[in-house]
Amino acid sequence: MTDVLGKVKKTVIGNPRDLKDSSTFRQISLVVFLAWVGLGSDALSSSCYGPEEIYKTLGVHVNLSIIVGLITMITIFIISTSYSQIIKLFPHGGGGYLVATRLISPNVGMISGCALLIDYVLTISISVSSGADAIFSFLPIGYQDYKVAFALAILGVLTILNLRGVKESVTALTPIFIIFIISHIFLIAYSFMTHVPQIQSVAVQTGTEFGTTVRQLGIYGTIFLIMKAYSMGAGTYTGIEAVSNGLPNLREPRVKTAIKTMRLLAISLSAAVLGLIISYFLFGVHIQPGKTMNAVLINSAIATWNPIFGQTFLYVTLISEATLLFVAAQTGFLDGPRVMSNMAHDSWLPRGFSMLSDRLVSQNGILIMGVAAYLVIWFSKASVGFLVVLYSINVFITFSLSQFGMVKHWFQVRNEDKKWLGKLLINGTGFLLTTFILFTVIVIKFDEGGWITIIITGALVAMSVFIKRHYNHIGKEIGKIQKVMNAKMPETIAELNTMTRKTENTEIDYNDMTAVILVNGYTGIGLYSLFKILSKFKDVYKNFVFIQVGIVDADSFHQDAVIETITEKIQLDLSKYIYLIKQLGYNAESRYSIGTDVAEEVIKLVPEIVEKYQNTTFIGGQLVFSGTYRASRLLHNYTIFSIQRRLYQMGLTTVIIPISLRKALQVNNYK
Secondary structure, eight states, rough: OHHHHHHHHHTOOOOOOOTTTHHHHHHHOOHHHHHHHHHHHHHHHHGGGHHHHHHHHHHTTTTTHHHHHHHHHHHHHHHHHHHHHHHHHOOOOHHHHHEEEEEEEHHHHHHHHHHHHHHHHHHHHHHHHHHHHHHTSOOGGGGGGGHHHHHHHHHHHHHHHHHOOOOHHHHHHHHHHHHHHHHHHHHHHHHHTTHHHHHHHHHHHHHHHHHHHHHHHHHHHHHHHHHHHHHHTTGGTTTTHHHHTTTGGBBSSHHHHHHHHHHHHHHHHHHHHHHHHHHHHHOOOOOTTTTHHHHHHHHHTTTTTTTTHHHHHHHHHHHHHHHHHHHHHHHHHHHHHHHHHHHHHHTTTTTGGOOTTTTTSSHHHHHHHHHHHHHHHHHHHHHHHHHHHHHHHHHHHHHHHHHHHHHHHHHHHHTTTHHHHHHHHHHHHHHHHHHHHHHHHHHHHHHIHHHHHHHHHHHHHHHHHHHHHHHHHHHHHHHHHHHHHHHHHHHHHHHHHHHSSSOOTTTOOOTTTEEEOSSSOOHHHHHHEEEEEEEHHHTOOOOOEEEEEEETTTTTTTTOOOOOHHHHHHHHHHHHHHHHHHHHTTTEEEEHHHHHHEHHHHHHHHHHHHOSSEEEEEEEEOOOOOOHHHHHHHHHHOOOHHHHHHHHTTTTTTEEEEEEEEHHHHOOOOO
């Protein structure tokens, strides 16, 4: 059964990647164009629903959409320029979580990270739902009942693609992305070329309409209407942050790749948003049930075309539009697990989220993002209008905190950086703008469903605080054990020397009982396990083999010389254990491996050990936590039980030493 599941996994997800191959990261990293597809598609795809929401909100005052479009375009360039500063300051990845954590405080960073996680779930949800809208726009209205099921099926496919790995998930969808770009450039250019006389009068008509709206609604009513439309289109900016957060996935030189990607994103996004808004106005499109505004626009544009050519263009454009939206969901799958990994590495989330699969992706994070998006799409019935309300609040929390952190940084280094004032003005402008949008969006969208986003984010913040306190408590207790063990080490070695028979300088007998001890660094837990073995099994084991596995997680994978660094640390830790055992006169050696799964790496080392030593017992310690097993399993890995099951299937004996933190601290001797 295991072999069958393994074959299915390889077929669906792919063969494991070689972590030690220096070319592995280069093979899965993204060049500028693929980064634009994978990371910029979130922002660019928002042109499929951002301009539509702006247009719908304005109602009969559609001329004001030009004003809103111009403001939106300016906002895009301000935010993208601000984030280019972040990219330069954080060349290894500067998403909202890391920026706020390092430049403001860890607690503020945690809030920013929680907001980002919710936003990325909504990114996936709204992208898939909007893509489904585009597909169903050219189907009969009766097919709308199948839209939710279709959206959920697409979500499942995207989840599998991401489990295969970053580059595959982007590359597979690149051809459709190119078709989207070409078809929409043609659509906007066609709209402009066929309405040259009207384009010349757009500014005059907009001014006239503005005056008419002021007379009808008053100056404050007009400003409120513009701001409401502007806020409803705020989802347009949400993908900009993805480039800086996804920087670790980019090809070297990463900073240059990211800056070029950001430039491509800003130009293409602003052109698409403003171009589509003007095209709506020129063709006089109106809302039609079951159709997106872009579908209505295309139908208006092809009204006089050859039917075959016109319908082909319609289908190609809408299908490419839908696929781009599906590509945009990649932002959530690429950057969501990355944020989870960073937060898990800092103990705000269960540490299992920092682990990589054998395809070198954050498998746990991808699955969580997929499941969460499934629930959101299912509960919202894939309603883009509702999801837009929830969407933009959290990303502007992150925007504001990131820009504030940068402002604080430039002010602090004003004596070291001669260009600090210019940089501060760039991020200061970004901070004022994003904060203004944040409060505007909260006020306008709160009663429309924005409160749901705030409550969910608050719940995630509370959970993160609880998890952090738990890990801090465990860490302090383990630190106390380390001190106790270090203090008792000389005394214990002396006591054991008097009770054990010296075998130093005698020939090693590989048939003697051998203890194969699994350790995770030279820690209090490892020392406690070792001395428990020596005291409980006095003079039973004559040979000792220490096994340690170095884990490359999502946080360390992209760092330079990560394998070399981990190897040096492991060798140092194992040498300390070997020294202790040899002080007692026993034979000792070590084995180590580096990978993404502890159990898998341990099993790889077993054949060599059992071939050399004929009578082996595998021994490992496991912390005993208060509370239910299921609850503690979410925060702790219990890897030793997985290893025990595999060794049992190989006919090998495993002893698990339960380690109670309370009892470990109360132990006075190990006899």
